[in-house]
Amino acid sequence: xxxxxxxxxxxxxxxxxxxxxxxxxxxxxxxxxxxxxxxxxxxxxxxxxxxxxxxxxxxxxxxxxxxxxxxxxxxxxxxxxxxxxxxxxxxxxxxxxxxxxxxxxxxxxxxxxxxxxxxxxxxxxxxxxxxxxxxxxxxxxxxxxxxxxxxxxxxxxxxxxxxxxxxxxxxxxxxxxxxxxxxxxxxxxxxxxxxxxxxxxxxxxxxxxxxxxxxxxxxxxxxxxxxxxxxxxxxxxxxxxxxxxxxxxxxxxxxxxxxxxxxxxxxxxxxxxxxxxxxxxxxxxxxxxxxxxxxxxxxxxxxxxxxxxxxxxxxxxxxxxxxxxxxxxxxxxxxxxxxxxxxxxxxxxxxxxxxxxxxxxxxxxxxxxxxxxxxxxxxxxxxxxxxxxxxxxxxxxxxxxxxxxxxxxxxxxxxxxxxxxxx
Amino acid sequence: xxxxxxxxxxxxxxxxxxxxxxxxxxxxxxxxxxxxxxxxxxxxxxxxxxxxxxxxxxxxxxxxxxxxxxxxxxxxxxxxxxxxxxxxxxxxxxxxxxxxxxxxxxxxxxxxxxxxxxxxxxxxxxxxxxxxxxxxxxxxxxxxxxxxxxxxxxxxxxxxxxxxxxxxxxxxxxxxxxxxxxxxxxxxxxxxxxxxxxxxxxxxxxxxxxxxxxxxxxxxxxxxxxxxxxxxxxxxxxxxxxxxxxxxxxxxxxxxxxxxxxxxxxxxxxxxxxxxxxxxxxxxxxxxxxxxxxxxxxxxxxxxxxxxxxxxxxxxxxxxxxxxxxxxxxxxxxxxxxxxxxxxxxxxxxxxxxxxxxxxxxxxxxxxxxxxxxxxxxxxxxxxxxxxxxx
Numbered sequence: 001x002x003x004x005x006x007x008x009x010x011x012x013x014x015x016x017x018x019x020x021x022x023x024x025x026x027x028x029x030x031x032x033x034x035x036x037x038x039x040x041x042x043x044x045x046x047x048x049x050x051x052x053x054x055x056x057x058x059x060x061x062x063x064x065x066x067x068x069x070x071x072x073x074x075x076x077x078x079x080x081x082x083x084x085x086x087x088x089x090x091x092x093x094x095x096x097x098x099x100x101x102x103x104x105x106x107x108x109x110x111x112x113x114x115x116x117x118x119x120x121x122x123x124x125x126x127x128x129x130x131x132x133x134x135x136x137x138x139x140x141x142x143x144x145x146x147x148x149x150x151x152x153x154x155x156x157x158x159x160x161x162x163x164x165x166x167x168x169x170x171x172x173x174x175x176x177x178x179x180x181x182x183x184x185x186x187x188x189x190x191x192x193x194x195x196x197x198x199x200x201x202x203x204x205x206x207x208x209x210x211x212x213x214x215x216x217x218x219x220x221x222x223x224x225x226x227x228x229x230x231x232x233x234x235x236x237x238x239x240x241x242x243x244x245x246x247x248x249x250x251x252x253x254x255x256x257x258x259x260x261x262x263x264x265x266x267x268x269x270x271x272x273x274x275x276x277x278x279x280x281x282x283x284x285x286x287x288x289x290x291x292x293x294x295x296x297x298x299x300x301x302x303x304x305x306x307x308x309x310x311x312x313x314x315x316x317x318x319x320x321x322x323x324x325x326x327x328x329x330x331x332x333x334x335x336x337x338x339x340x341x342x343x344x345x346x347x348x349x350x351x352x353x354x355x356x357x358x359x360x361x362x363x364x365x366x367x368x369x370x371x372x373x374x375x376x377x378x379x380x381x382x383x384x385x386x387x388x389x390x391x392x393x394x395x396x397x398x399x400x401x402x403x404x405x406x407x408x409x410x411x412x413x414x415x416x417x418x419x420x421x422x423x
Numbered sequence: 424x425x426x427x428x429x430x431x432x433x434x435x436x437x438x439x440x441x442x443x444x445x446x447x448x449x450x451x452x453x454x455x456x457x458x459x460x461x462x463x464x465x466x467x468x469x470x471x472x473x474x475x476x477x478x479x480x481x482x483x484x485x486x487x488x489x490x491x492x493x494x495x496x497x498x499x500x501x502x503x504x505x506x507x508x509x510x511x512x513x514x515x516x517x518x519x520x521x522x523x524x525x526x527x528x529x530x531x532x533x534x535x536x537x538x539x540x541x542x543x544x545x546x547x548x549x550x551x552x553x554x555x556x557x558x559x560x561x562x563x564x565x566x567x568x569x570x571x572x573x574x575x576x577x578x579x580x581x582x583x584x585x586x587x588x589x590x591x592x593x594x595x596x597x598x599x600x601x602x603x604x605x606x607x608x609x610x611x612x613x614x615x616x617x618x619x620x621x622x623x624x625x626x627x628x629x630x631x632x633x634x635x636x637x638x639x640x641x642x643x644x645x646x647x648x649x650x651x652x653x654x655x656x657x658x659x660x661x662x663x664x665x666x667x668x669x670x671x672x673x674x675x676x677x678x679x680x681x682x683x684x685x686x687x688x689x690x691x692x693x694x695x696x697x698x699x700x701x702x703x704x705x706x707x708x709x710x711x712x713x714x715x716x717x718x719x720x721x722x723x724x725x726x727x728x729x730x731x732x733x734x735x736x737x738x739x740x741x742x743x744x745x746x747x748x749x750x751x752x753x754x755x756x757x758x759x760x761x762x763x764x765x766x767x768x769x770x771x772x773x774x775x776x777x778x779x780x781x782x783x784x785x786x787x788x789x790x791x792x793x794x795x796x797x798x799x800x801x802x803x804x805x806x807x808x809x810x811x812x813x814x
Contacts, residue, residue, distance in 0.1 A: 075737075077564045114564075195622050197636045207784055235784040239743055241734040244445045244659070245775035246783050252438045254651040256643065265566055265735045272571070272733055276579040276659045278650045283643040294565060299496065300733055302571040402622075414622040 049172040049393055054154030056367025057132050063106045064099075066091075066355055067126030068348075069136035069146050074114025078294065079138045079344045083160055084109055086340065086348030087135055089333055094356045105356060112142050120145040127153045132359075132367050133374075135351045138344050140164035140211065147174045156371040158351045161313070161344050163290065164211065168394035173371055175389055177351045177382065179398040181211065184289050184311040185218025185261075186423045187400045187416050191309065192257055192287055193226040195402075195414060201287075202255035203233040204246065204270060206262035215261035215289045222423060231255050236266065243270050247277045257285040264292050268300020275304040285309065293343055298405065308405045309413060314346040314384040315401050317412040326383040343384070350382035434780065440584060441656045442779040443772060448662040450771020451669040455724035456748030457755070457763040458676065459523075459717030465693040465758040466713045468539060469531060472546040475745020476553035477522050477718050481515040481725030482740050483561055486569055488514045489730070494570040503575045508730065511573075512668075515726035516719040523718025524711055532707075557738040566735035574730055576660040585654040594645040602635075602642040609635035661731030672723055673764055676716065680760060685712050693758065743787070750794045756807020765805060 057065075068087045071080030091107045099105060108131055110122030119142035123134055127149070133156045137143045143162035150157040151171035159167060159176040163184070168174045192198040201223055206212035220230050231253040234246035247270075250258065258274065260267045271286055286308035293312055297305055316327055316339060326346060331338040340346060357380060358373035377389040385399040397418040403410040456478055463471045488511045493500050530549050534542045571577065609631045619625055624632055680686040691699040692709050700706045725741070728734060747770060755766025773793060777786045797804060 073564075075564045075566075197640055234778070235786075237743075237787055239739065240787075241728060241732050241744075242449050244449070244662070245442055245778040245786070248438050248441045248445060248657070249435065249778060249781075249783070251651055252435045254647050256640075256647065268568070268735070269733050273659070276577075276661075277657050278579065278581060278655075280646070282639075283646045283650075296565045296568075296735070299570065300568045300735055302733065413620075 052154040052173045056154035057130050059365040063104045065131040067108045067131035067134040069110045069112050069122050071114040072111040076114040082340050082342050082345040083348035086345040087352040090349045090352035100359045116142045116145040120149045123149045133370050155367045160347045160351050175394040181214045182218045185215050186222040186421050187311050189219050189222035191402050193228050198257040199228050200231045200255050201257045202250045204260045205235050207235040208237045212261040219259050243273050260288045264294045264297040271301040271304035281307045312401050312403050313343045315412045322383045346383045437654050442775045446772030446775035448666050450768035451666045452724050453748045453751045453770050454764045454767025455669050455720050457751040457767045459721045460752040461763040462713050462717045469542050473549040475741030476550050477519050478721040478725045479741035481519045481722035482729040484515045484518040485511045485726040485729050489569050489573045494573040501572050503573050512726050515722040519718040519722030520715040523714040527714045554738045563737045566737050568733050568735040569730050579657050579659040582656040587649045587653040591648040598642040598645050602638040605635040605638035665727045747790045750790045756804025759806045762806035
């Protein structure tokens with residue numbers, strides 16, 4: 001090995017190793033693929049969820065403690081702030097109406113700082129403080145960790161916006177108020193095929209995010225089942241800035257739309273570069289999932305993203321009374337930011353309301369009674385739609401909304417009930 | 424993992440010219456950053472791992488200057504000028520130079536008398552420090568990006584090598600009147616029925632909508648046929664500017680290094696650090712000079728990338744470009760200035776060719792494959808000299 005004896009080259013080799021180590025970028029909290037402690041069976045529906053055997057907490061005294069884990073720092077802060085506001089709004093409303101069986105509800109908040117490990121310790125802290133149930137998180141990766149902690153302690157968890165399919169397989173204490181990724185893919189495929197008349201779609205997938213790869217796969221399945229064709233799929237990596245080469249390849253395949261299943265951070269620049277490649281807003285539609293839900297996308301995408309459609313949980317322009325009621329209460333309580341910045345405000349409100357509703361129905365004043373009551377929830381009228389958890393293994397069949405991006409923000413396009421979507 | 428079907432399915436040779444251009448444009452940025460690595464290595468035999476973070480700070484500087492120029496969040500200013508871009512460019516270059524000098528003075532100089540591995544670890548420490556401490560002070564949640572309106576050169580142009588078939592152009596002319604007519608009819612219907620919309624339509628309006636759809640589809644598919652067929656090269660104005668500016672900066676660097684006194688001194692220090700200092704070269708000021716020039720180039724690259732691409736910023740903005748540029752520097756022969764430019768351009772082309780071959784999934788991995796292959800077979804790099812440093 002002459003090469004390694006050479007001092008010069010061995011030094012470069014050491015430096016290169018360091019470069020490789022630096023090349024491992026920090027994992028996004030939403031990917032959450034590092035949870036080796038979770039025993040997932042990954043098939044949703046019909047899967048046997050392990051039952052919690054730990055005793056959980058009991059309600060003592062005159063206040064009922066419930067916990068919320070939210071990102072008050074880090075990348076996901078806008079979503080975290082909205083979750084806190086939404087849940088607090090619900091709790092105040094319940095207390096104003098006399099509380100639960102004469103007892104006041106108190107919301108305790110733990111900061112996950114957008115990191116899975118911190119979400120776990122925040123959840124453990126809340127449970128040791130005596131909460132009977134926890135709410136959160138919005139990101140699947142963090143939810144996986146905190147739900148596992150709640151499972152070990154026998155406390156029920158209602159996730160707010162975590163859409164990854166296998167989360168509820170952690171245990172029978174895990175529930176959510178949002179739809180799952182294997183629903184929003186089909187919704188967008190139906191919309192693209194039937195409403196927009198698209199036949200030859202291309203996919204842009206963020207290979208680093210399990211969220212994105214899963215969403216692309218479910219879109220592909222439904223779209224081809226409906227009779228459409230996926231002409232090409234190109235991959236990129238979160239944090240990447242240049243997509244021109246991928247788009248050159250896509251353009252040669254003549255797609256009439258591109259499904260961008262990643263997060264808004266990359267979708268904005270992708271949109272700009274798509275238009276620069278000569279694919280116009282009309283001829284090549286851009287579509288995506290709820291990872292687009294941020295006002296930021298209009299800044300990063302500029303004019304190129306206008307006319308794009310994505311799947312969301314809720315939209316403030318809907319005329320349903322639940323939505324309008326919710327918005328007027330929100331405006332009254334938070335006059336400085338009169339509308340929730342993201343859908344997480346509405347989802348957190350629903351999660352907290354559902355937990356309070358279950359507390360009323362609970363047969364025993366402890367975590368176990370609360371868990372059973374949540375699992376028995378039927379036709380709960382939420383802001384984001386009707387929620388039925390009974391017989392659904394924690395995943396409620398939920399309505400989804402397709403919204404269009406305009407200069408002024410999101411515009412309601414169409415709502416889909418679970419039964420209307422061809423899968 | 425299916426590695427071969429793509430090769431059998433046949434490659435899109437029509438897109439090859441455009442991909443080569445994409446690769447060169449992408450490589451220009453890598454080359455700019457790689458120059459900083461290679462110059463510092465040439466003078467100090469130190470891999471400056473904080474260089475990617477200097478690049479990141481350059482992007483943030485451009486962001487703040489764009490805010491100061493009136494292109495903040497929610498700004499409605501829509502006209503900009505070259506002057507604004509120049510101010511941003513100079514500000515980024517200046518701030519990066521200062522940051523580079525400060526890092527050298529306070530982190531690297533005290534370590535200079537120690538073993539090289541100690542300096543290397545210091546460099547990694549500075550890099551991590553800037554990434555994580557920067558997150559406390561710099562806006563990164565949600566990641567901000569530079570308003571596209573600050574850039575007066577948006578859009579693209581197409582060079583046509585082989586034009587689209589005449590039949591496709593004719594198809595557009597044929598489809599246009601019918602599409603316009605059908606759309607107008609449907610819009611009239613919507614105006615008359617305000618409760619309905621495109622996606623929530625009553626059975627009465629359905630045929631009109633479908634007719635409009637069919638006619639529009641015909642026109643759109645003819646348009647796509649024109650953009651998708653033929654052999655064209657799309658030149659985005661922003662990328663063209665990045666490329667030309669990079670070439671100009673590299674030209675200036677070449678002049679600095681080969682025709683000026685500090686340049687000559689820099690080459691002397693690079694050749695033999697101790698002898699140069701014995702011959703009266705002020706080594707410390709030459710090292711400072713090297714950091715100023717290298718960091719300014721990174722700042723220019725960062726400003727252009729952030730402005731013309733609209734990339735959202737976090738404090739990890741410089742991580743991946745930094746690592747790839749480092750590989751480019753090693754590929755060209757670390758310590759060798761033309762080598763860094765060649766390495767950067769080759770890296771850009773290699774990455775786009777991976778995508779052209781159908782392996783977009785592995786495009787980022789090519790940097791590390793190149794690194795391993797270079798280290799195994801030609802550790803001195805393409806243009807580097809095989810000479811071992813004197814001990």
